[in-house]
Amino acid sequence: MNFQNSKIKNFLTKLSMQKLAIIGCGIMGSAILEALLREKVFPPSRISAIDADEKKLAKLKKKFGVKVAKNATEAVEKADVILLAVKPQNLASVCQNWKTEKLVISILAGAPIANLQKATGSQKIARAMPNTPAKIGAGISGWFASKNVSKTEKILVRKILASFGKEVELRNEKMLNTVTAISGSGPAYFFVFAEALEKVARKFGLGKLAPIFVRQTFLGAAKLAEAAKISFSELRKNVTSKGGTTEAALKVFEKKKFGKIVEIAAKAAKKRSEKLKN
Numbered sequence: 001m002n003f004q005n006s007k008i009k010n011f012l013t014k015l016s017m018q019k020l021a022i023i024g025c026g027i028m029g030s031a032i033l034e035a036l037l038r039e040k041v042f043p044p045s046r047i048s049a050i051d052a053d054e055k056k057l058a059k060l061k062k063k064f065g066v067k068v069a070k071n072a073t074e075a076v077e078k079a080d081v082i083l084l085a086v087k088p089q090n091l092a093s094v095c096q097n098w099k100t101e102k103l104v105i106s107i108l109a110g111a112p113i114a115n116l117q118k119a120t121g122s123q124k125i126a127r128a129m130p131n132t133p134a135k136i137g138a139g140i141s142g143w144f145a146s147k148n149v150s151k152t153e154k155i156l157v158r159k160i161l162a163s164f165g166k167e168v169e170l171r172n173e174k175m176l177n178t179v180t181a182i183s184g185s186g187p188a189y190f191f192v193f194a195e196a197l198e199k200v201a202r203k204f205g206l207g208k209l210a211p212i213f214v215r216q217t218f219l220g221a222a223k224l225a226e227a228a229k230i231s232f233s234e235l236r237k238n239v240t241s242k243g244g245t246t247e248a249a250l251k252v253f254e255k256k257k258f259g260k261i262v263e264i265a266a267k268a269a270k271k272r273s274e275k276l277k278n
Helices: 006-015 027-038 054-064 072-078 088-095 113-120 132-136 151-162 175-184 186-203 207-228 232-239 245-255 258-275
Strands: 020-023 047-050 081-084 103-106 125-129 139-145 165-169
Touching (some): 020 072, 027 054, 047 054, 047 072, 081 113, 088 113, 103 113, 103 151, 125 175, 139 151, 175 186, 186 258
Parallel strands (some): 020 047, 020 081, 081 103, 103 125, 139 165
């Protein structure tokens, strides 16, 4: 969506006058809070933060100037939009003292809309799955909204999610389990490969230089993939010369069924997401 369109910009300006409650200020909650302020989606005075860690809240208040609510009930009562960013297993306990009819945006893995509606009382639920690169504004969020969420409320959801990366509205809620397994957990797959590559680099004699070469290789590959706009298959072929070093390595991956290992791992993550019905 083009947020630069004048009508949409005017509309979003009005939306920014609404009040947002962020319930849960862990890694993702804090990252989203910072992104919303950086992109000026909401001013600090319009954001209330709530977390079990009072010291963390004090730091957020001092650093960003946001308001700090005494409890979730107070935050929800004063807000127009609620962002749920608590641990999935804490959903019931966090929502036990309040109910609302307002728009609720949830980033809880595995918590289906039906359960979120029951826990919060709201029929207007937008369920999203971001990932940790959101911390640097490079995340991606797949999301799906209940039928009660209006078109104008969806624009706000898009704006909030776009503040820390790309956002994609999904065709159905079940796709969120796949998104969780691919992009939600995906950064860890890259990190475990990078970790293995670094160990090999050290073993082969690069020593302290190993992480430098591995990091830049991953960064460069990602930037190349973004700029080239061609398939990953074509990118791989462009690096692979017949009879060369890359081909020798890739033949080992193929022999060891690397693709199948990735499929099995992602399937396990997806299956776990489907079972996390809070």
